Amino acid sequence: MSTDVNTTPKTRRGTAGTARRRLTYPVVLLLLAGGLVLFSLIRVLTGANDLTSSNQFSSALSAAVPIGLAGLGGLWAERAGVVNIGLEGMMMLGTFAAGWAGWQYGPWAAVLAGVVGGALGGLLHALATVTFGVDHIVSGVAINILALGLVRYLAKIWFGADGSEAAKAGGNDKQSPPMDDMPTFTVPGLSDGLHTIEKHHWFVVSDLAGILRAAVHEVSWVTLLTVVLFAGSFFVLWRSSFGLRLRSCGENPTAAESLGVNVYRYKYAALAVSGALAGLGGAFLAIGVHIYQEQQTGGRGYIGLATMIFGNWRPGGVAMGAGLFGFMDALRVVGGGATVHGLLLLAAVLLLALAAWKVRAGLRSGRVQAAVSVVIAALLVIWYALTETVALEFVEMTPYVTTLLVLSLAAQRLRPPRAVGKSYRKGEGV
Structure with a gap:
């Protein structure tokens, strides 16, 4: 009896503490504002x-889109209980x-063809895992290998055949002929005004203008x-x-069937x-450079899977993770070694803040x-x-190092769907 009396209040306090730690919209806005001030301060200190x-x-947004779409595709699959390692192949x-x-x-x-191509890959994964009960990881890896071989073969016979129309238009066995540009969206007036403010390099104000301009310019x-x-x-x-039923398949398919x-x-x-979203991410990559190229995805399907885990299987979390990885990926194109060098100071500040938060929690492991x-x-x-700068090789590694660090820090708060990756046969719930 005494055990129950002593345990219950602790449980309730733990539950209440967990509820208090949930991020609300005001807290999120406050964190974003604090992050902006910190970024501005680092910019001023490092130049x-x-x-x-x-x-x-703008580069970060472009880099985040295919990663985010892959992560969102993984979220749809795993919320239904199926692990989708095959995002890269899709x-x-x-x-x-x-x-x-x-x-042509x-x-x-x-865009439409990319969606269809990815969806076909998703349906193949469904056929293997859902209908035939193949292990989800094995099926996903097989799809990645199959997709790589298939696109290489098709590119060779469709784009690289000697004397073909595609070859005459600039195609070969590793890339397609170029396509036309896709129009972009710009808010007239607002884009130019924000650019004017950005060029002054004012503390916080110009930084905010630069961020906002990326969302309204081209x-x-x-x-x-x-x-x-x-x-x-x-x-x-x-x-x-529909969503409630789909998520129930990832939590307890036996109960859902009953x-x-x-x-x-x-x-x-x-x-x-899931496959359609991943295919759209792949289409975005091809449209961005106007051609299909071999190995164009560059592991973004796997990073998208990491954003899904980091985002705790929620769309908002996936978007935040894709933005983070897109930002780090864009450093290779825009910032280079000097900007990454400045981020060393930012990373040190964030680690000190993390240390203070762990000490405040009072747990031995946290110390x-x-x-x-x-x-x-x-x-x-x-x-x-x-x-004074960072080697180019380390700059190239930055997105992948960020992936490992973020996943290691987020590992303790993750809560995947209960039945994800588990085999299920029809009729178990009857």
Whole structure:
């Protein structure tokens, strides 16, 4: 009896503490404002003006779109209970289909073809995992290998055949002929006004102007479509009966079937959407450079899977993760070694803040992590003080190092769907 009395209040306090730690919209806005001030301060101290420039954030937005679409595709699949390691292969199918259709019919046909190509890959994954019960990881890896071989073969016979129309138009066995440009979206007047403010390099004000200008100057229509898809995914999955049934398949498919849910149908639908989103991400890559190229996805499907995990299987979290990885990826194009060098100081500040938060939590394991964070922060400060730039090789590694660090820090708060990756056979819930 005494055990129950002593345990219950602790449990309630833990639950209440967890509820208090949930991020609300005012807290999120406050964190964003604090992050902007910190970025501005680092820019002033280091002189790395590209850190908050509109070019940096435009490149980050372009880099975030394919990663975010892949992550959103993974979210749809895993919310229905299916692990989708095959996102990379579905993106490959999307890039190839977009390159083929875009060359012949224009960029909007490339968008549609990319969606169809990715969806076919998703349905193949559904056939293997849902209908035939193949292990999800094995099926996903097989799709990645199959997609790579398939697009290489098709590119060779469709784009690289000697004397063919595609070869005459500039295609070869590693790339498609070029397609037309896709129009971009710009808010007239506002874009120029923000650019004027940005050039003054005022503290916070110019930094905010640079960020906002990236959202209103020469934005791809596929980027705007991506924003709509993220918002739509949230409302479909969390605000509709269809979404409730689909998520129940990822939590407890046996119980869902006992309540009349056709689990197979919902898993197939989720994987078709998952593949279509990944294919759209691949199409975005092909449209951005006007051609399909071999190995064009560059592992973005895997990074998209990492954003899904970092985002705790929620659309908002996936968007935040894609933005972070897109920003780090854009540093390779815009910022270079000097900007990454300035980020060393920013990383040190964030690690010190993490250490303070861990100490405040009062847990023994948190103190160990805080000590490690302080040591790493000190090493970063020393690195920053003794150097003036960062080697190009490290700049190239930045997105992948960020992926590992973010996942390691977020690992303790993750909560995947309960039945994700588990085999299910029809009739178990009857």
